[in-house]
Amino acid sequence: MGVLDGKLVAEKIQQEIGLEIERLRNERRVVPGLVVIMVGDDPASSSYVNSKNKLAEKMGILSRLVKLPGNAAEAEVIQSIAAANSDPLIHAILVQMPLPRHIDPWGVIDHIAPEKDVDAFHPFNQGLILQNRGRIFPCTPLGVMRILDHYGIDPAGMNAAVVGRSFLVGKPMAVMLSNRNATVTLCHSRTAGLTGILRESGLVVAAVGKPGFITAEMVKPGAVLIDVGINHINKEADFDKHCPRSQYEAFQKKGSVITGDIHYQAFAKAVHYTPVPGGVGPLTVTMLMHNTVELCKRQLRDA
Ligand SMILES: NC(=O)c1ccc[n+]([C@@H]2O[C@H](COP(=O)([O-])OP(=O)(O)OC[C@H]3O[C@@H](n4cnc5c(N)ncnc54)[C@H](OP(=O)(O)O)[C@@H]3O)[C@@H](O)[C@H]2O)c1
Structure with missing residues (x-):
């Protein structure tokens, strides 16, 4: 059983990106620019946004945060997007999800210029992925593909089950694996016979949002297990149910730990x-x- 070390793969990719940024600065006098638009102050979203800004700054990417109040109207969000669409210093636009309930995410996403759509959520970019001619891919499924590639795991010919069908993770993940010639079953809350499907799957990607949802009995021996889930555990009883003892010290120290959608015993x-x-x-x-x-380079090429 081998650990697929995401930190190591991420560091290697960051080095490559660093070289690209340096080249853009030296040869084109351009600094890639990212704007993050955040509505409200959901603590989980704030922490994601902070880590995005921190890494962008560390890497030499121009990073701007547009913070709107939780009761901002949809029109205000669209206005911020329009400003970023026409700002020549900004190459990439991210609207932090989830948005407050009164805002329709599609109504907002549709306004992002497809060439600045860094999450690849715009229907144009998702359509291209569906047609296997994607230019830009949603970050999480792209990250999964990069982990598989780094470790030489070729999905071609594998039976792959993707559990979860959000447009952020599960759906594009299923399409991207199919584009790489896996035979994909996209599972969701209404899937009948999930265990049977998983027991036939050599590759499982879990993106459900329920701690330890996929248990050892549900997986095929020798499978590749990719756990996208991020679940915060802050109760002792939940810790005992979902987490290995090796995390106990961290749990006691911080009062919480994160765990995935696949139960650790399945690993x-x-x-x-x-x-x-x-x-x-x-x-x-x-x-x-x-x-x-990538978007910055494309915009320079197409200018
Ligand atoms: N690692 C990362 O960088 C990263 C990035 C993004 C998200 N995440 C994490 O990944 C998880 C999923 O995120 P998301 O945004 O895709 O979540 P989401 O929008 O809540 O979607 C969850 C999916 O799980 C399915 N599901 C729920 N209960 C199920 C069940 N009993 N059996 C089978 N499927 C079930 C849902 O099915 P229905 O469609 O039928 O409701 C839905 O498609 C979360 O823990 C999130 O925090 C991690």
């Missing part, structure tokens, strides 16, 4: 697996930087 049956933390997470924010640079 013993896997040939390779991504841990939580330290698996897919570090890739997501790294691929955001990658996409920012």
Whole structure:
């Protein structure tokens, strides 16, 4: 059983991106620019936004944060997007999800210029992915693909199950694996016979948002297990149910730990697996930087 070390893969990609940023600065006198638009002050979103800004600054990417109050109207969010669409210093636009309930995410996403759509959520970019001619890919599934590639795991010909069908993770993940010639089953809360499907799957990507949801009995021996889930555990009883004792010291110290959607005991049956933390997470924010640079280069090419 081998750990797929997301931190290591992320560091390697960050080095490559660093060289690209240096080249853009030296040869084109351009600094890639990212704007993050955040509505409200949800603590989880704030912490994601902080880590995005921190990494962008560290890497030499111009990073701007537009913070709107939680009761901002949809029109205000669209206005901020329009300003970023026409700002020549900004190459990449991210609207932090989830948005407050009164705002329709599609109504907002549709306004992002597709060439600045760093999350690849715009229907144009998702359509291109569906047609297997994607230019830009959502950060989390792209991070998963980069982990598989780094470790030489070729999805071609594998039976792959993706559990979760959000437009952020599960759906594009399923399409991207299919584009790489895996045979994909996209599972969700209404899927009948999930265990049977998983027991036939050599590759499982879990993006559900429920701690330890996929248990050891549900997985095929020798499978590759990719755990996208991030679940915060802050109760002792939940810790006992979902986390290995090796995390107990950290749990006691911080009062909480994060755990994935795949129960840790299932990893013993896997040939390779991504841990939580330290698996897919570090890739997501790294691929955001990658996409920012990629969009910047494309805009220079198309100018
Ligand atoms: N590692 C990272 O960088 C990263 C990035 C993004 C998200 N995440 C984490 O990944 C997880 C999923 O995120 P998301 O945004 O995709 O979540 P989401 O929008 O809440 O989607 C969850 C999906 O899980 C499915 N599901 C729920 N219960 C199920 C069940 N009993 N059986 C099978 N499927 C079930 C849902 O099915 P229905 O469609 O039928 O409701 C839905 O498609 C969360 O823990 C999130 O924090 C991590």
